[in-house]
Each structure stands twice: as C-alpha cells, then as structure tokens.
Amino acid sequence: MELNHFDHQGNAVMVDVSEKENTSREAVAEGFIHVNSEVYRAIANGAVKKGDVLTVAQVAGIMGTKKTAELIPMCHLLNLTNAKVTFEMLEESQEIRAVCQVKTEGKTGVEMEALTGVSVALLTIYDMCKALDKTMEIRDIHVCTKSGGKSGDFVNPQLNIQAGGQVDIQPDLKLDLPLADKRQKKAAVSPSPREEEPGLQIWADEGTPRW
Template sequence: MGEFTHFDTQGNAIMVNVSQKQDTEREAAASGMIWMSRECYELVKTGDIKKGDVLGVARIAGIMGVKRTSELIPLCHMLNLTNAELQFAYHNQCCAIEAICTVKTVGKTGVEMEALTGVNVALLTIYDMCKAVDKGMELGEIRLLRKTGGKSGLWEADRGDH
C-alpha cells in the first residue's frame, strides 16, 4: 500500500509537485451503474423520456465533467486532455445502465480522477433526466477499471477488488 501524497510533513493539504516527473501517455477507465424501475428503464431505451435523449445528454455532461475535474476536486492538477469518451451498456435483467468513461492525456500525472468524475456526472445526469418517472433510482459500483502510464504503469481492477 502506498503512502498518502497530498500532505506535507506538518500534515497540511498540498497539491503534489509533479514538475520532476516525465511526460508519458496516460489513460484511465472508470465505470458506474444506475438502477431504475422497469418502466423508467424501458422509457430510456426507447427514447421516450420527455426531457429527450437521456444517454446523449449524459454523454455530453460526462465529458464536460471530465474537463472540469480540477475545478471540483481541490488538489487535482489541471490537465491537457487528449481524449474523453463515455459509453453506456444496458443491463436488462436488473434494469440498470452502466456508464464507462475513458480519458487520455500525455503528461506528468494520471487521469483517474477525470474518468471517475465523468462517470459520476453522466450518472447524475441520467438521474436528473429521469427523476420525474423514478425518484428511487440508485447509483453505485463507481470504480476505477484500469489506468496506464507513469512510473507505476498498468493497473487493472480485479472483480474482487470491491
């Protein structure tokens, strides 16, 4: 287990100094789920939610969230992102939609927080667009799936990592 890096020797919160790190290609992917009623799930799938294209709007919102991560998470570095994508998968048996966000950059620090932020904003947007039909939706299983680049290289989640 690594040490916490966002504190100085006196215990004060700091932004990590990455100026001596090498620029490398970095990528991170994160995912999360939203569970909803069968009625709401079917309305999203058929495009019949009154507010419009739920997943299209959630995709744009998630990408916007990725781009604003350093404004939301106090000690995150501002990054020059090279790519951000959001994909969705339907899970028919449990009436859930999975959001998967992949983010890339070339730089001195990773994009894990950006990928996680993208997932959260996308799922919150789905909730916002569907709450008139189902206020009882649940968000969960938000997690990092993989990251590449930097000194530590490849890391992938084990399905037992929860």
Template structure:
C-alpha cells in the same frame, strides 16, 4: 522492519498540499472507469424508446460526463488541471437487471494520472441520467463507481480484479 510511508499530499506542517509534478516526465496515460445506475423497468424502457420529456437521456449524459471530466480539478481539491486528449463514454442497457452500465475512457499525455477524470465522467453521466429521469423515478440508485484500468506513469499499469 516496517516500511515508512511517505504522505505525498501533506506538507511539513501536516496540512494538505498539491503534489509537485514538475520533475515527472510526460507519458501517455489512459484510465477506464465504470459505474451503474439502477432504475425502474419503465424508466429504462422510456430511455430506450427516447420518450423522456427532457430529451435523449444518453446523449445528454454523454456530453455531461465529458464536461465533468474536463472540470474534474474544479471540484476535487488536490487534482491537477490537466489537458485531456480524449474522453469517451459508453452505455449498456441491461433490461434483465433494470440498470445502465456506464464506462468512461479518458486519455492524456502529461505528468500526472487521468484516473480522477474517468471516475468523474462516470459519476456525472450517472447523475445526468438521474436528473433527466427523476420526474418519473426518484428511487434510482447509482453504484459501483470504480477504476477498471489505468496505464502510464511511474506507477505503471493497473487492472482491477
């Protein structure tokens, strides 16, 4: 017997709707997302040395990523505006592969998940790095943005394979 899937973001007329979370209980929720930005060796070296004309690339990307997390519901159409209780971003410079690994952790206590905020934080941090370095390297590639872990809520925990 086939299981009928319930489409939670579609109304009775078949159009998009925002899910009603008013009956859900508040739980502690956390999400961790990651991404990468590949660049020329010289670009990575200048980021490390702090010699980019626009300033400290990783400090600005950190702030940009956090700001992006806070604004997630402004540009993801069905995303609820939520109170973020914490957001942090870390960067690992990988000189062997000429890339920066980005990891964002976002936390909340609420009725809906925080995965989109963690994913947005990674995305905006990567875009900020691109913006700050594009004058010397327009061939940078942002890739592999994904959810690594999430905890809390009705659906329980998730850890990527």
C-alpha cells in the same frame, strides 16, 4: 504507503509533479444506475420528456472530465487528449452501465477524470428521469484500468480482466430510430391527458394541471 497530499505540518497540498516526465496515460472507469421498469422503458424508447437521456448524459460526462480539477481541490489541471463516455443497457437487471475512458500526455494520471466523467453521466441520467422515479440508485463506481506513469499499469483485480486486456467499452446505445418511430414509441408509453374542464388538462402520471 505514505500519503503525499499532506506536508510535514499536516496541511493539504497539491503534489509537485514538476520533475516528472510526460508519458502517455489512460484510465477507464465504470459505474451503474439501477432504475425501475418504467424508467428503463422510457430511456430505451426515447420517451423521456426532458429529451434523449443517453446523448445528454454522454455530453455531460465528457464535460465532467474537463472540469475535474475545478471540483477536486488537489487535482492537477490536465490537457486531455481524449475523453469518451459510452453506455450499455442491461435489461435483465434494469441497469445502465456507464463507461468513461480518458487519455492524456502528461505528468500525472487521469483516474480522477475518468471517475468524474462516469459520476456526472450517471447523475445526469438521474436528473433527467427523477420525475418518473426518485429511488434510482447509483452504485459501484470504480476504476477498471489505468496505464502510464511511474507506477505502471493497474488492472482492477475484482473485474477478472487479464493482464494487458481491455475493458469492454460498448458503443453508445442511444437508439437510432426514424423520427416517426420515436414518436410512435413515445406515444405508446406517455400518459394520456384527460379533460377536466375547458383549457385544463390533468396528466395521470403527475396529477399536475397543465394549461
């Protein structure tokens, strides 16, 4: 297959899609982040100090889809009609699955937007939790399905999705707990300060003085 992001002189170019027709296009991508048990519990209990991890990551992922053309040099600037980021908590493997679905009416596909949305969402989870664990691993980011355009539909053969089937896009799993319950759960997993001298607290998880 010939790569069309290069001209006859070998220079990188943006593909000219001027003659293509506008069609309905959609892409779904997913990826995973593996965390330790402390991080998993903190996210599940809404106890991460930086805030609601999955809500922030969801917004970041959606923002990422809209910034794709600014990050990937030869991507076209697209008018997205929908972008959705959802999460699934996988307790047995201590992973969080992120799924990004993007739609547009345009002349080129939205696979890169879906991949960027997943990547930014997972990076945001890492950023918000890195104080607890710097060994978190982001892995297995890939396109699941795409539809529309001259090349037609694509279903990732490694995912065992039936032709015409859909990827299981889970609802956002941020916990809908009463505020009092959130505070109780946070208190249960947050470290307790110990007094070393008047006005100074040492936190057991960081060993960092806080006034």
